[in-house]
Amino acid sequence: MKYIDIDKKDELAGRQVGEKDTFSFRCYPGIGCFNRCCRNLNLFLYPYDVLRLKNSLGISSDAFLERHVDAVLCPGNFFPEVLLRMSDNPEKTCPFLTDAGCSVYADRPDTCRSFPIEQGVQYDAARKKDTPIYFYRPPDFCLGQHEDDRWDVASWAKDQDARRYQQMTIRWAQFKRLFIDDPWGVEGPEGSRAKMAFMATYNIDRFHEFAFNSSFLKRYKVKTAVLKKIQSDDAELLKFGMDWVQLFLWGIKSKKMRLR
Ligand code: SF4
Ligand code: SF4
Numbered sequence: 729m730k731y732i733d734i735d736k737k738d739e740l741a742g743r744q745v746g747e748k749d750t751f752s753f754r755c756y757p758g759i760g761c762f763n764r765c766c767r768n769l770n771l772f773l774y775p776y777d778v779l780r781l782k783n784s785l786g787i788s789s790d791a792f793l794e795r796h797v798d799a800v801l802c803p804g805n806f807f808p809e810v811l812l813r814m815s816d817n818p819e820k821t822c823p824f825l826t827d828a829g830c831s832v833y834a835d836r837p838d839t840c841r842s843f844p845i846e847q848g849v850q851y852d853a854a855r856k857k858d859t860p861i862y863f864y865r866p867p868d869f870c871l872g873q874h875e876d877d878r879w880d881v882a883s884w885a886k887d888q889d890a891r892r893y894q895q896m897t898i899r900w901a902q903f904k905r906l907f908i909d910d911p912w913g914v915e916g917p918e919g920s921r922a923k924m925a926f927m928a929t930y931n932i933d934r935f936h937e938f939a940f941n942s943s944f945l946k947r948y949k950v951k952t953a954v955l956k957k958i959q960s961d962d963a964e965l966l967k968f969g970m971d972w973v974q975l976f977l978w979g980i981k982s983k984k985m986r987l988r
Contacts, residue, residue, distance in 0.1 A: 742846065742865030745881055751864045753844055753884070754875035757829060761871045765843070766830065768820040771812040773797060775929045775969075776896035777837035778810070779962050782933075784835035789933040796823060799926075801917055807907035808917070810930060812837070838893040844873065845884060847894055849901040858902055860894070896963065903929070903970045911977045925977065928969035932962050935969050947988060948972075954984045 745751060756762075773781070782792035799808040814820040824832045830840070839846075844866035850859045862881045866873040885891050912922055928935045938944060939958065950958075958965040971982035 742863035745845070745862045745864050747881060750878045750880050751844070751873075751884075752875055752878055753866070753872050754877040755872040759871055761869055763825060763827075763829065764869055765867070766822040766825040766840075768814060769812070769822065771822070771837065771839060773810045773812050773837055774897055774900045775932070775966050776893060776900070776963065777839075778930055779932050779966060780835040781832060781837070783962070784832045789931045793931060805904065805907050806910045806912060806917060807904055808926065838890065838897050841888045841890045841893055842885070844870065845881060847897060849898055851905060858898060860898055892963075896966070899967060899970065900929075903974070906974065906978065921977065925973045928973050929966065932966055932969070936962075936965060939965070939968075948985045949988050950985045951983075 743751075778789060778792060778797075781796075782789045785792065787795075793810075796813055798811050798813050800811060801808050812822065815823050815825075822830075824830055824836075830836055844864055846863045846865050848861045848863065850861045851857070852859065879887070885894060912919055915921060927938065936958075945955075954964075954968065958968045968984055971980075971984055974980040975982050975985065975987075
């Protein structure tokens with residue numbers, strides 16, 4: 729997922745695909761390039777990716793972040809990007825790659841799931857509106873692009889069970905856009921507020937503990953129905969976490985909670 733500058737979108741590599749455009753693609757075990765794409769990647773993980781992967785692996789979000797990611801601050805945004813750490817071998821393979829393919833296939837990240845389509849979000853500042861846009865971007869070595877199966881963006885997303893991921897990624901893009909300006913002030917991006925914001929989005933198990941086993945509920949009045957949902961549904965808790973960060977950093981009101 730990328731935020732797209734409206735004026736520069738035609739300069740990006742790959743072909744933009746509209747709702748009615750179609751593209752060719754098929755990937756299957758046995759294709760000549762099988763598994764070639766799962767190595768030496770700058771694979772960005774969004775919070776929903778982390779949530780699904782840590783559940784798939786049966787480990788805590790703490791353990792997942794410790795074992796599998798590097799967090800980096802990129803120019804132009806004051807919230808860290810989270811990258812999947814590749815294995816320490818000559819080919820720098822994805823840690824989840826096996827000879828039989830992806831070992832976390834049912835919970836593979838949005839980028840892998842949507843491939844060869846990349847989703848961006850175009851923000852129209854005048855209308856304050858986010859619109860998803862899509863690019864078809866198979867690398868040259870990917871033979872899947874020469875297969876006969878034809879798709880459009882919607883049918884591909886349905887086939888790859890990507891809709892939920894794409895919705896969560898758009899919400900994440902809206903959240904990340906707020907960090908174009910520095911919210912940290914003198915504390916900097918290593919300060920306690922930055923750590924809380926990272927926890928509430930990427931470290932969902934810690935945030936669950938914080939929400940239910942600290943003074944959080946004494947300080948915030950949370951709607952009963954919301955409380956029920958976030959207790960048992962990590963994805964709902966993640967959306968709640970984004971709302972909470974927006975509230976505590978910028979005072980952006982949420983329908984889910986308010987300060988007592
Ligand atoms: S390079 Fe393309 S066709 Fe080959 S395994 Fe990867 S996604 Fe599939
Ligand atoms: S998560 Fe799976 S699909 Fe994605 S790069 Fe790793 S092995 Fe490949």
